[in-house]
Amino acid sequence: MxxxxxxxxxxxAVMTCSLAACGGNSANSAGGNAAGSTAGGESGGSASxxxxxxxxxxxxxxxxxxxxxxxxxxxxxxxRFWMVQNVYASLFCTPYYGAxxxxxxxxxxxxxxxxxxxxxxxxxxxxxxxxxxxxxxxxDIVFSYDMMYSKGTExxxxxxxxxxxxxxxxNMIFHLKKYGPGVMEFLMGNYTLNICDKDWYESASDEEKxxxxxxxxxxxxxxxxxGSSITxxxxxxxxxxxxxxxxxxxxxxxxxxxxxxxxxxSMRSIALENKEVDGAVIDASELGRFYDGANAQPGxxxxxxxxxxxxxxxxxxxxxxxxxxxxENLRLAALYALDSESIMYGGDYDESTxxxxxxxxxxxxxxxxxxxxxxxFNYDPEKAKEYYKASGYADGxxxxxxxxxxxxxxxxxxxxxxxxEAAGFKVDLMAYDQAxxxxxxxxxxxxxxxxDNKGATGNIVTCxxxxxxxxxxxxxxxxxxxDDTLVSLLTAATTTGxxxxxxxxxxxxxxxxxxxxxxxxxxxxxxxxxxxxxxVNANMMPRVNAFTFASDYQSCxx
Amino acid sequence: xxRYIGKRLLQMIPILIVVAILIxxxxxxxxxxxxxxMLGDNATPEQIMETRASLGLDKPFISRLGSYLADxxxxxxxxxxxxxxxxxxxxxxxxxxxxxxxxxxxxxxxxIGIPIGIQCxxxxxxxxxxxxxxxxxxxxSMPGFWLALLLVIxxxxxxxxxxxxxxxxxxxxxxxxxxxxxxxxxDIARQTRSSMLEVIRSDYVVxxxxxxxxxxxxxxxxxxxxxxxxxxxxxxxxxGFMLGGTVIIESVFSIAGIGTYMVNGINSRxxxxxxxxxxxxxxIFAFIMLLTDLIYAYVDPRIKAQYISAGSKSxxxxxxxxxxSYGKE
Numbered sequence: 001m002x003x004x005x006x007x008x009x010x011x012x013a014v015m016t017c018s019l020a021a022c023g024g025n026s027a028n029s030a031g032g033n034a035a036g037s038t039a040g041g042e043s044g045g046s047a048s049x050x051x052x053x054x055x056x057x058x059x060x061x062x063x064x065x066x067x068x069x070x071x072x073x074x075x076x077x078x079x080r081f082w083m084v085q086n087v088y089a090s091l092f093c094t095p096y097y098g099a100x101x102x103x104x105x106x107x108x109x110x111x112x113x114x115x116x117x118x119x120x121x122x123x124x125x126x127x128x129x130x131x132x133x134x135x136x137x138x139x140d141i142v143f144s145y146d147m148m149y150s151k152g153t154e155x156x157x158x159x160x161x162x163x164x165x166x167x168x169x170x171n172m173i174f175h176l177k178k179y180g181p182g183v184m185e186f187l188m189g190n191y192t193l194n195i196c197d198k199d200w201y202e203s204a205s206d207e208e209k210x211x212x213x214x215x216x217x218x219x220x221x222x223x224x225x226x227g228s229s230i231t232x233x234x235x236x237x238x239x240x241x242x243x244x245x246x247x248x249x250x251x252x253x254x255x256x257x258x259x260x261x262x263x264x265x266s267m268r269s270i271a272l273e274n275k276e277v278d279g280a281v282i283d284a285s286e287l288g289r290f291y292d293g294a295n296a297q298p299g300x301x302x303x304x305x306x307x308x309x310x311x312x313x314x315x316x317x318x319x320x321x322x323x324x325x326x327x328e329n330l331r332l333a334a335l336y337a338l339d340s341e342s343i344m345y346g347g348d349y350d351e352s353t354x355x356x357x358x359x360x361x362x363x364x365x366x367x368x369x370x371x372x373x374x375x376x377f378n379y380d381p382e383k384a385k386e387y388y389k390a391s392g393y394a395d396g397x398x399x400x401x402x403x404x405x406x407x408x409x410x411x412x413x414x415x416x417x418x419x420x421e422a423a424g425f426k427v428d429l430m431a432y433d434q435a436x437x438x439x440x441x442x443x444x445x446x447x448x449x450x451x452d453n454k455g456a457t458g459n460i461v462t463c464x465x466x467x468x469x470x471x472x473x474x475x476x477x478x479x480x481x482x483d484d485t486l487v488s489l490l491t492a493a494t495t496t497g498x499x500x501x502x503x504x505x506x507x508x509x510x511x512x513x514x515x516x517x518x519x520x521x522x523x524x525x526x527x528x529x530x531x532x533x534x535x536v537n538a539n540m541m542p543r544v545n546a547f548t549f550a551s552d553y554q555s556c557x558x
Numbered sequence: 559x560x561r562y563i564g565k566r567l568l569q570m571i572p573i574l575i576v577v578a579i580l581i582x583x584x585x586x587x588x589x590x591x592x593x594x595x596m597l598g599d600n601a602t603p604e605q606i607m608e609t610r611a612s613l614g615l616d617k618p619f620i621s622r623l624g625s626y627l628a629d630x631x632x633x634x635x636x637x638x639x640x641x642x643x644x645x646x647x648x649x650x651x652x653x654x655x656x657x658x659x660x661x662x663x664x665x666x667x668x669x670i671g672i673p674i675g676i677q678c679x680x681x682x683x684x685x686x687x688x689x690x691x692x693x694x695x696x697x698x699s700m701p702g703f704w705l706a707l708l709l710v711i712x713x714x715x716x717x718x719x720x721x722x723x724x725x726x727x728x729x730x731x732x733x734x735x736x737x738x739x740x741x742x743x744x745d746i747a748r749q750t751r752s753s754m755l756e757v758i759r760s761d762y763v764v765x766x767x768x769x770x771x772x773x774x775x776x777x778x779x780x781x782x783x784x785x786x787x788x789x790x791x792x793x794x795x796x797x798g799f800m801l802g803g804t805v806i807i808e809s810v811f812s813i814a815g816i817g818t819y820m821v822n823g824i825n826s827r828x829x830x831x832x833x834x835x836x837x838x839x840x841x842i843f844a845f846i847m848l849l850t851d852l853i854y855a856y857v858d859p860r861i862k863a864q865y866i867s868a869g870s871k872s873x874x875x876x877x878x879x880x881x882x883s884y885g886k887e
Binding site for chain 2: 474
């Protein structure tokens with residue numbers, strides 16, 4: 001009896017300690033961000049302080065993935081996209097998401113002149129040198145574009161670019177395969193592009209390419225510990241000496257940028273609270289620790305930027321492979337059954353961390369029309385049931401194979417399944433890892449409905465083009481459509497970008513009832529007190545070198 | 559003894575070859591295309607085919623297996639598809655971190671776990687034994703990631719004594735080592751208790767006591783060495799597993815070890831990374847098992863005698879074989 005009592009007391013003590021430890025942050029966890037804050041660079045906490053006039057010494061920023069390759073033309077990864085423009089320059093710099101060609105800032109290129117729709121002449125500065133002293137000329141530009149395409153760093157180059165003609169060392173002519181909104185913006189200044197010296201690249205060892213590449217950007221790699229950290233240092237004798245000619249990407253507001261890998265969401269927040277890092281990109285579920293719904297918590301700066309990726313469902317349109325393909329009523333039943341807002345909440349998001357989409361694209365994309373929100377398969381369970389009945393199937397007769405990824409929050413799947421079952425469907429959820437998902441998504445015999453994440457650099461027509469241009473698919477499009485009208489409307493929209501053509505494609509796509517944008521999550525970044533402005537690049541990713549610091553800023557790791 | 563070690567080392571070669579063939583075959587037939595992951599959504603079918611050809615993935619299975627084994631014979635594990643770096647170099651770079659974590663974890667486990675087990679055996683069925691057994695059961699059933707987070711919240715967030723994540727100094731390893739050890743510690747404590755209980759009741763321990771030896775000498779000099787064999791077995795296999803990379807602990811504490819490297823490789827179907835990591839793990843495990851066998855010999859002279867006699871028997875057989883062949887001539 002005595003032993004039981006002691007055992008019970010011990011158990012109670014352990015449980016109390018555990019609960020105390022778990023709940024210990026309640027003071028900081030001011031949740032309830034239902035204030036309806038709009039996405040777009042809300043900062044707080046340190047806004048009234050004076051900005052530093054010169055370069056600050058160091059910033060330690062958390063990276064949320066450990067696997068990346070910073071060699072020239074390295075494989076695609078999220079950390080690479082954050083850092084690539086620190087180390088490698090492109091012809092132009094895109095100052096913000098969706099900027100047009102006229103708004104791009106010259107970087108390696110001095111100018112870009114339109115000759116005709118498919119031809120542009122580009123002139124380089126004649127004094128560009130990389131960090132190892134090599135001259136950068138037109139030949140290096142051609143080499144870099146070829147390498148980016150052939151090594152898969154940027155596959156869209158092949159879609160847009162026919163060839164680059166070298167006029168002389170500093171002048172080139174870009175011959176395009178197609179024109180339209182986003183094409184030249186992509187080729188001149190996309191954040192994934194990187195230029196490096198041909199001779200250096202061909203003579204450097206693999207180790208040198210990864211650990212100490214010849215940098216054309218304003219920073220060079222000084223330390224790289226695989227999977228753990230990477231340290232960049234501002235190049236003292238950076239080739240662009242004239243400060244007035246610097247662009248957003250090559251400012252050197254920080255001497256040393258140390259990116260340190262912290263892959264777990266909650267651990268990044270803990271590292272911020274513990275002052276182990278100066279800044280981090282955080283998960284929506286963590287925002288309450290640093291933001292009260294309207295302002296940043298004392299001691300932090302918070303930046304909320306609009307989403308560039310849309311969570312979208314596609315319905316399989318391959319005839320004979322899915323019940324949706326030849327039954328419009330069934331498709332409408334499924335689309336009206338899905339409650340985008342509930343699905344968003346199911347994913348641990350709310351109005352301050354995400355917003356509902358009303359097209360295949362997000363409201364931050366150029367050419368997006370706010371009026372689309374009025375009628376876009378808006379959730380209507382009764383309508384969904386009616387369409388289901390009209391489809392000719394009995395309740396529970398249709399089983400949807402819903403293809404998704406294991407990385408998606410379970411709550412999203414739960415709400416989707418509940419929505420569809422309420423309309424009369426049965427759902428077979430098939431959540432796979434990214435590799436299997438990628439394999440199965442191009443196979444029309446594997447799924448009826450797919451939940452995917454689709455984005456674009458700047459313009460919504462690019463997003464549509466990426467998903468419905470038959471040139472990019474073996475089987476018609478992302479959801480196996482084979483519709484000539486859709487393709488001709490897409491061609492018109494991507495070529496002219498005019499409001500009429502954009503609207504015509506949107507309406508036609510909606511009429512086909514084969515896709516529905518659900519929601520987009522915002523990009524959330526937190527900095528310590530002392531970082532006054534958290535800048536982002538053209539894809540809403542941190543641009544640490546361009547942060548604005550307070551005059552008394554001190555890095556957490558001196 | 560040296561002969562025995564040499565023989566065991568040679569036995570590792572066919573094991574590693576079989577492991578290499580198995581893992582290569584499994585990775586080749588598992589669904590999931592590394593090229594599609596590398597190139598992303600915007601790649602055209604032509605680009606996918608070109609990249610597949612450049613990586614040699616369009617060649618027949620047997621041809622790829624042959625060149626893989628040939629490379630392996632030169633200790634070339636290949637290059638990562640996604641990171642472009644040599645897998646062998648990457649494994650070597652990550653090994654010290656995994657070794658640090660595993661080494662200190664096993665030391666912590668042994669230093670704490672064995673004395674607890676001995677104390678429990680000496681005080682079997684008393685209150686202290688029951689309390690320790692309850693705690694070890696708790697330690698055994700606690701998920702590592704949960705314990706890791708609790709430790710971080712307490713020692714890092716609340717008390718501010720230790721860093722919450724990273725691997726740039728020994729102090730960064732304190733919390734991961736504790737989180738990594740608790741489960742093993744509980745296992746070893748329980749194993750020690752049961753082994754010691756068996757030994758303590760044996761005749762030679764009673765004899766030692768009756769000779770008037772102190773209880774300390776009886777336990778540490780007579781009982782423990784005889785109870786060690788099963789404990790060493792558990793420690794050896796635990797150490798082997800730890801050296802193979804503890805994925806969850808490495809992920810929670812952002813330690814760039816072998817475990818996270820392999821999991822990233824699996825998720826991106828980066829065949830060279832997965833194959834290289836598995837071969838490394840197979841080698842490490844075989845090596846640790848050899849080490850375990852040698853420790854058996856060190857603590858138990860009877861086992862040492864067996865190894866030596868096995869060596870001399872085979873020597874004799876060889877000599878006999880030679881004589882026979884002379885006889886034939």
